[in-house]
Structure formats: structure tokens, C-alpha cells
Amino acid sequence: xxxxxxxxxxxxxxxxxxxxxxxxxxxxxxxxxxxxxxxxxxxxxxxxxxxxxxxxxxxxxxxxxxxxxxxxxxxxxxxxxxxxxxxxxxxxxxxxxxxxxxxxxxxxxxxxxxxxxxxxxxxxxxxxxxxxxxxxxxxxxxxxxxxxxxxxxxxxxxxxxxxxxxxxxxxxxxxxxxxxxxxxxxxxxxxxxxxxxxxxxxxxxxxxxxxxxxxxxxxxxxxxxxxxxxxx
Amino acid sequence: xxxxxxxxxxxxxxxxxxxxxxxxxxxxxxxxxxxxxxxxxxxxxxxxxxxxxxxxxxxxxxxxxxxxxxxxxxxxx
Amino acid sequence: xxxxxxxxxxxxxxxxxxxxxxxxxxxxxxxxxxxxxxxxxxxxxxxxxxxxxxxxxxxxxxxxxxxxxxxxxxxxxxxxxxxxxxxxxxxxxxxxxxxxxxxxxxxxxxxxxxxxxxxxxxxxxxxxxxxxxxxxxxxxxxxxxxxxxxxxxxxxxxxxxxxxxxxxxxxxxxxxxxxxxxxxxxxxxxxxxxxxxxxxxxxxxxxxxxxxxxxxxxxxxxxxxxxxxxxxxxxxxxxxxxxxxxxxxxxxxx
Numbered sequence: 001x002x003x004x005x006x007x008x009x010x011x012x013x014x015x016x017x018x019x020x021x022x023x024x025x026x027x028x029x030x031x032x033x034x035x036x037x038x039x040x041x042x043x044x045x046x047x048x049x050x051x052x053x054x055x056x057x058x059x060x061x062x063x064x065x066x067x068x069x070x071x072x073x074x075x076x077x078x079x080x081x082x083x084x085x086x087x088x089x090x091x092x093x094x095x096x097x098x099x100x101x102x103x104x105x106x107x108x109x110x111x112x113x114x115x116x117x118x119x120x121x122x123x124x125x126x127x128x129x130x131x132x133x134x135x136x137x138x139x140x141x142x143x144x145x146x147x148x149x150x151x152x153x154x155x156x157x158x159x160x161x162x163x164x165x166x167x168x169x170x171x172x173x174x175x176x177x178x179x180x181x182x183x184x185x186x187x188x189x190x191x192x193x194x195x196x197x198x199x200x201x202x203x204x205x206x207x208x209x210x211x212x213x214x215x216x217x218x219x220x221x222x223x224x225x226x227x228x229x230x231x232x
Numbered sequence: 233x234x235x236x237x238x239x240x241x242x243x244x245x246x247x248x249x250x251x252x253x254x255x256x257x258x259x260x261x262x263x264x265x266x267x268x269x270x271x272x273x274x275x276x277x278x279x280x281x282x283x284x285x286x287x288x289x290x291x292x293x294x295x296x297x298x299x300x301x302x303x304x305x306x307x308x309x
Numbered sequence: 310x311x312x313x314x315x316x317x318x319x320x321x322x323x324x325x326x327x328x329x330x331x332x333x334x335x336x337x338x339x340x341x342x343x344x345x346x347x348x349x350x351x352x353x354x355x356x357x358x359x360x361x362x363x364x365x366x367x368x369x370x371x372x373x374x375x376x377x378x379x380x381x382x383x384x385x386x387x388x389x390x391x392x393x394x395x396x397x398x399x400x401x402x403x404x405x406x407x408x409x410x411x412x413x414x415x416x417x418x419x420x421x422x423x424x425x426x427x428x429x430x431x432x433x434x435x436x437x438x439x440x441x442x443x444x445x446x447x448x449x450x451x452x453x454x455x456x457x458x459x460x461x462x463x464x465x466x467x468x469x470x471x472x473x474x475x476x477x478x479x480x481x482x483x484x485x486x487x488x489x490x491x492x493x494x495x496x497x498x499x500x501x502x503x504x505x506x507x508x509x510x511x512x513x514x515x516x517x518x519x520x521x522x523x524x525x526x527x528x529x530x531x532x533x534x535x536x537x538x539x540x541x542x543x544x545x546x547x548x549x550x551x552x553x554x555x556x557x558x559x560x561x562x563x
Contacts, residue, residue: 016262020256023250032239039242042249049253068559069257092253099249103242123510130506134497143559144493150556151486154548155511161543162517203404212264219271226278 008211012072015201015208022048022201029218030194036104040083045195046096048202050118050148051091056086056206057121061153064146076142077221080132085206087125089115120159124152138224339502345432350439352421354413355446364409368451372405374461390463395523398467399479399516406483407508409447411501413440414491427561437488437557441550444483452476471526471535478542479519482549486512489553491561518542529530 026044054142067075097115102108109115129147130230135141187195358364379397383389417423417440426436456476460467487508494503518538525535 023254027250028248034239037240039240039245039249041246042253045250045253052436068556087261088256089483092256095256096249099252101243103240103245120513121509127506128508131493131497131503134499134503136493136498140496143521146497147489147556147559148494150510151489151549151552154552158541158545158548162514162538165537165541166517166521203364209260209264216264216268216271217266219275223271223274223278225274225309226282230278230281 011208015205018201018204021144022198023195025194028192031188031190039100039103042096043101044198045194046093046100047151048198050093051199052202052206053086053089053093053185055067056089057074057156060086060149064150065151068144068147073138073142076145077217078214079145080122081210081217083128083149084213087122089206090118090125094122111214113160116163118154122154128152135208323494343432343435344363346435347439348427350426350436351443353448354443358447364412364447364449367412367448368409369454370406372401372455373443373458373468375401375404376462390483391527394463394465395520395527395539398523400507401455402448402480403483403509403516405451406448407505410444410487410491411504413444413447414495418495422560426457427532433558433561434554436561437553441484441488444488445480448480448484449477452480454560465527469526472523475522475526475539475542478539479515479545482515482542482546483512485546489557489560492557514541514545518545
């Protein structure tokens with residue numbers, strides 16, 4: 001197996017450093033929010049992971065189309081990597097969202113558009129892997145996976161807007177029209193720095209994990225092929 | 233806004249949040265690493281299995297068609 | 310014009326042999342063939358069902374049982390009942406629907422009908438539309454029976470045109486996606502169990518909009534408010550039927 005390209009090794013290190021720095025800024029540098037205190041700081045990681053996972057999700061849906069058009073299994077491996085990493089990120093998003101909700105709105109869960117859609121998306125991803133697990137033929141597995149990811153990718157945004165049209169208590173931090181949304185806070189300049197830095201950090205981490213995961217998939221594929229060759 | 237209540241101490245939640253975030257990421261990275269290591273081991277083992285076959289073939293006297301000694305491949309033929 | 314209906318669903322049906330024109334020709338792509346193929350499939354399913362009633366009866370009994378369970382689970386007094394009715398209805402339809410979808414596709418696969426259909430010189434999507442329409446038909450039949458039962462049990466008049474329209478739209482969306490996904494799930498190892506897991510997250514917009522709209526109709530809410538979820542339903546139906554149509558080939562090819 002080819003050894004790790006230098007770029008990736010550097011990226012690994014950069015990711016770790018960025019993560020540490022981002023956490024430091026979020027915890028120690030950003031000002032404390034007045035109404036809900038320190039717990040607000042999870043917001044930086046919460047949105048960082050949410051935003052990247054969401055992009056990953058959209059990327060995934062487009063990968064479906066690419067695979068179905070080209071039938072090149074390489075795209076299938078890329079899709080699996082994207083979904084897996086997005087799954088992990090969304091998990092963090094959901095948990096952090098819940099932790100934030102508890103002291104802020106006195107509830108562990110709010111059925112607002114974003115958290116709910118995140119949960120549904122998470123379930124779609126998990127279902128994706130369960131679907132793949134039940135199929136042995138790699139070609140069919142790839143096709144079915146692509147179809148399902150496509151359906152999910154179209155359905156989840158629709159769900160989001162549907163719920164949004166009906167009710168929300170999710171804080172709308174960057175511009176928002178719903179006056180009833182509690183837990184709003186406007187960001188000061190320092191907060192904004194922490195926020196965008198976290199966003200940047202998680203984008204980098206996503207790419208790093210994504211790249212690593214793709215390589216893992218390629219390795220897996222090679223092993224499978226070698227296995228076939230040796231046992232035949 | 234003159235009489236501000238004291239800022240509530242929610243640092244416990246914050247710590248829990250960050251800890252969980254790091255743990256989840258840590259678990260994922262570890263799983264990537266472990267899977268990679270296992271696959272590398274599988275790869276090494278498979279290459280071992282593959283090697284003797286090609287090694288034997290290359291040390292044979294250049295075969296013309298007849299009577300190949302029984303190799304793994306030969307049995308297949 | 311008559312396409313000879315398949316006699317019995319116990320044999321593997323040969324590709325629909327038309328005495329008429331149409332399906333004998335090699336190019337199965339003209340729209341006439343297409344419609345005939347769809348009609349043949351729907352007709353085959355309906356006839357098979359009329360013989361055995363296995364799908365509709367199972368879905369029906371299951372629906373009634375679900376309603377029963379909800380009765381005990383929710384402790385519905387008269388006031389709460391009003392607000393919860395549409396939710397209970399749609400939950401019932403969603404669960405019973407998976408039964409029908411599962412069985413319908415399983416029958417196709419197990420009896421080799423699916424392979425037979427694939428051999429026919431017919432556009433793959435005709436198979437999709439045929440199955441989707443027959444699944445829809447079964448679902449509607451069950452709903453048509455459940456509605457009066459529910460009305461009687463809970464003393465609520467459910468026969469309002471608006472509500473019926475919502476039920477129709479919702480069922481169309483549900484069947485459209487469900488047929489596609491059941492075609493996939495029936496080919497996996499885990500089969501039946503997998504369909505609800507795949508289907509429910511994707512079909513949530515339907516449930517959301519349908520419950521909202523149904524509730525609106527029952528409560529006599531201003532039509533402007535109901536228009537939004539109805540539009541969502543229509544949009545969902547159109548989008549997913551289109552996507553399924555384009556993608557179905559990938560799901561059944563070998």
C-alpha cells in the first residue's frame with residue numbers, strides 16, 4: 001500500500017493543531033455570553049461540525065449522481081467516506097446541540113427544524129450503512145447506496161423547510177426573522193472570530209478525515225481483490 | 233439592562249460538551265487507525281500467500297509445454 | 310386493444326403476450342407499449358389480490374389493531390382526540406403501508422415475476438409505475454375502509470373532500486418512494502426489516518405535511534394556511550416520482 005502522501009501527513013498535523021487552537025479560543029478567549037454563561041461556548045463546535053456535515057451531505061448527494069452516471073466504483077468509495085465522516089460530525093452536532101439546549105431552554109431536546117433535521121439526516125446515514133451491509137455484490141451495493149443517498153439528499157432539505165414553516169425555537173444567531181426564537185444572542189466581534197475560526201478548523205478536519213477515509217476504502221478494495229486472486 | 237442578573241454558571245455543561253466532542257472524534261480517528269492497521273496486516277498476509285506461487289514459477293527451468301511439476305497453479309490447470 | 314391478462318399468479322408469467330399489437334414488438338419504447346405494460350402489471354396485481362386478498366386483509370387488520378393500540382396508548386378524551394386524530398391516522402397508514410409494500414415486492418421476487426417482467430421488452434420504468442400504482446391502489450383500498458371505521462369509533466366525520474384529497478396526495482408520495490425502496494430492500498439479506506428503516510426518514514415530509522393539512526381541514530382552518538402543506542405534498546410527489554422514474558433501472562438491473 002502506498003505510504004501516506006506528505007500532504008496528508010502535514011494535513012493531519014495541521015488538523016490537530018487547529019483543533020487545539022480552536023478549542024482554546026472558544027473556551028478561553030471568546031467572551032462569556034451574558035444570559036446562558038459558559039455553555040454557549042459549545043456553540044462554536046456545534047455550528048462548526050453542523051456546517052461541514054451539511055456540506056458533506058450535499059456533496060454526498062451529488063456523488064450519487066456522479067456514480068450513477070459513470071458507474072465507476074471509485075465514486076462509491078468516495079461517497080462512503082463522505083457519508084461516514086458526515087455521520088460522525090452530525091453526531092457531535094446533535095449531542096452538542098442537546099447539551100446546549102438543556103441549560104439554555106431547560107430541555108434536553110427541542111423539536112425545532114435544525115436539530116430535528118439533523119437527527120433525521122443521521123438516521124438516513126445509518127440506514128445507508130445498514131442497506132449496504134445487507135448486500136454482498138459490490139456493484140449492487142454501490143448502486144443501491146447511491147440511489148438511497150440521492151433520495152435522502154433530496155428529502156432532508158425538504159424536511160428542514162417543512163418543519164421551519166411550522167415552528168421554531170432554535171436560536172437564529174446570524175440574522176433571523178422569528179421573534180419567538182429564544183436563546184438568541186448577538187455575537188460580538190470576539191465571538192465572531194472564534195466562530196469563523198471554528199468553522200475553518202472543522203472544514204480542514206473534515207477534509208483530513210475524508211481523505212484518510214478514502215485511502216482506507218482504496219486499501220480495502222485492494223485487499224478484497226487480492227483476496228479473490230489468492231483464493232481462486 | 234442596568235440590573236443584570238449574575239451570569240449563570242453553566243461551565244459544567246460546557247466541559248461535558250467539549251469532552252464528548254473530543255471523545256467522539258478520538259473514537260473515530262482510532263477506528264480509522266485500527267481498520268487501516270488490520271487491512272495492512274491482511275495485505276501483508278495475502279502478499280505472503282501470493283509470493284511463493286510466483287517465486288516457484290520463476291525458479292523453474294524454463295518450461296516448454298510438457299509435464300509441469302505440480303504447483304499450486306498447476307493443480308488448477 | 311386487449312392485453313390478455315395473466316391467468317394465475319402462481320406460474321411465472323410469461324411476458325405479457327398481447328394478442329393485440331404492442332408488446333410483441335421488440336421496441337418496447339413507444340408510449341403505447343409503455344402504458345400497456347403498466348396496465349398489464351397493475352391488472353396482474355389486482356387480479357392476484359382479488360383471488361387471495363392477502364395484502365389488503367393483512368393491511369386492514371393491522372391498521373385496526375394499530376388504532377386499537379393507539380386508543381390505549383394515548384388515553385384519548387374527547388378534546389385531545391380532535392387534535393390527535395390526524396396524527397394517529399397517518400401513523401396507522403405509514404405502518405400498514407410498509408406491510409403492503411413489503412409483501413407486494415416479496416411476491417414479485419419470490420415467484421419469479423420480477424425476473425419475468427425484466428425479460429419482457431418493456432421499459433424498466435413501466436415496471437416501476439405498474440408496481441407503484443398497484444401499491445397505491447392497495448393502500449387506498451385500506452384507507453377507504455379504515456376511515457369510516459375510525460369515524461365511527463371516535464365519532465368524528467372524516468369524510469370531507471379536503472381530507473380525502475390530502476390522503477390521496479400523501480399516499481401517492483408514500484407509494485412512490487416506498488415502491489422504489491422496497492425494490493431495493495427485497496434484494497438485501499435483511500429484507501422486510503430494512504424497508505421501514507429506509508422508508509421512514511425519507512418520507513417524513515409527507516407525514517409532516519399530510520398531518521398538518523389533514524388537521525387543518527378537520528379543524529376548519531383558513532384555507533390559506535392549508536395551502537402551504539398541500540403544495541409541499543404536491544411538490545414532494547412530483548419530485549420523487551420523477552427521481553424514482555429516472556433511477557429505477559439501477560435498482561432492478563442485474
